[in-house]
Amino acid sequence: GQNIDQPTEMTATEGAIVQINCTYQTSGFNGLFWYQQHAGEAPTFLSYNVLDGLEEKGRFSSFLSRSKGYSYLLLKELQMKDSASYLCAAETGANNLFFGTGTRLTVIP
Amino acid sequence: GAVVSQHPSWVICKSGTSVKIECRSLDFQATTMFWYRQFPKQSLMLMATSNEGSKATYEQGVEKDKFLINHASLTLSTLTVTSAHPEDSSFYICSAIGTSGRSDTQYFGPGTRLTVL
Numbered sequence: 213g214q215n216i217d218q219p220t221e222m223t224a225t226e227g228a229i230v231q232i233n234c235t236y237q238t239s240g241f242n243g244l245f246w247y248q249q250h251a252g253e254a255p256t257f258l259s260y261n262v263l264d265g266l267e268e269k270g271r272f273s274s275f276l277s278r279s280k281g282y283s284y285l286l287l288k289e290l291q292m293k294d295s296a297s298y299l300c301a302a303e304t305g306a307n308n309l310f311f312g313t314g315t316r317l318t319v320i321p
Numbered sequence: 322g323a324v325v326s327q328h329p330s331w332v333i334c335k336s337g338t339s340v341k342i343e344c345r346s347l348d349f350q351a352t353t354m355f356w357y358r359q360f361p362k363q364s365l366m367l368m369a370t371s372n373e374g375s376k377a378t379y380e381q382g383v384e385k386d387k388f389l390i391n392h393a394s395l396t397l398s399t400l401t402v403t404s405a406h407p408e409d410s411s412f413y414i415c416s417a418i419g420t421s422g423r424s425d426t427q428y429f430g431p432g433t434r435l436t437v438l
Contacts, residue, residue: 243425254414254429255365299365307353307418309427311364 214238216312218300223318224290232285232315234300242303244276244283249297249314258285258298287317295319324348325417327430334405335438342400342433344415350395351417355427356388359412371398395419405437 216236224230236244243262247255261267261276261283273286285298297314304310324347334340344354353372357365369385371377371392379385389401398417402409412434416427 245426247429252412252432252434254416254432257426257428260426301365303425307355307370307425307427309365309367311366313362313364 214304214310216300216302216310218312218315220313221316221318223320226290226292226319226321228290229286229288230290230317232298232317234283234312236281236283236300236302238302238304238310240304241278242305245301245303245309246274246285247299247301249299255299290319292319292321323428325415325428325430327415327433329433330431331434333436333438336406337404339401339403340405340435342413344398344400344417344430346396346417346419349419351398351419352395353418354392354398355416356390356400357414357416359414365414402435405435407437410435410437
C-alpha cells in the first residue's frame with residue numbers, strides 16, 4: 213500500500229523557524245512536492261525535489277532523502293500569513309500525485 | 322503564468338440534481354487535467370485524469386457514470402456530478418499540466434465547494 217505521514221498540527225512563533233517532516237512509502241516514486249493550502253482554497257506549489265539534498269527558495273527550503281523515504285519543509289522568518297496547511301505529495305508515476313493529509317501550521321505573535 | 326480558474330466557486334443544489342463544474346487554463350494549453358475531491362480535514366484524493374480529446378481515466382472507487390468528465394479543448398475540462406446526494410458534498414479541485422510553467426508541476430484551480438441538500 214501507499215502511505216504518507218506528516219504531523220497533523222504544528223504551532224510556531226512569528227519570526228521563528230519551523231520544520232515540517234514527511235515520510236512516505238509508495239509503490240513508485242519520481243519526486244516529492246510540497247504545496248501550501250490556505251483554508252478553503254486550492255493548493256499552491258512550493259517546491260519539487262527529485263534529487264537528494266536541500267533546495268532553498270527564499271524563506272522556504274525543502275529537503276529530500278530518497279533512501280530514507282523522508283522529506284522536510286523548512287520555513288524561516290515565519291510570518292502570520294504562513295498560517296496554512298502544508299501538503300506533502302509523492303509523485304508516484306507520470307504526473308500522479310499521492311497526497312498526505314497535510315500539516316496545519318498556526319503562526320502566533 | 323499558469324493560471325487555472327474554476328466556476329462556480331460554490332454551489333448549493335438539491336439532492337437528485339446534476340451539477341457541472343468548469344475548469345479552465347487561462348494562459349496556457351492544458352494537455353492533462355486532474356480532478357480531485359477533498360473532504361474536511363482530509364487529503365486531496367484524485368478522482369480522475371483527463372487528456373484533451375480522450376476519455377478520462379478514473380481512479381478505483383470513483384463511479385465514471387456519476388462523475389462525468391469532458392475535456393473537449395486544451396483549455397477547458399468539465400466535471401458533472403450527476404444525481405448528486407448529500408454524501409457528494411465536498412470541495413472539488415482541478416489541476417492542469419501543460420505548456421506553461423514547469424511541465425512537471427500541477428497548477429491548481431481555486432476549487433468549487435459543493436453542498437447537496
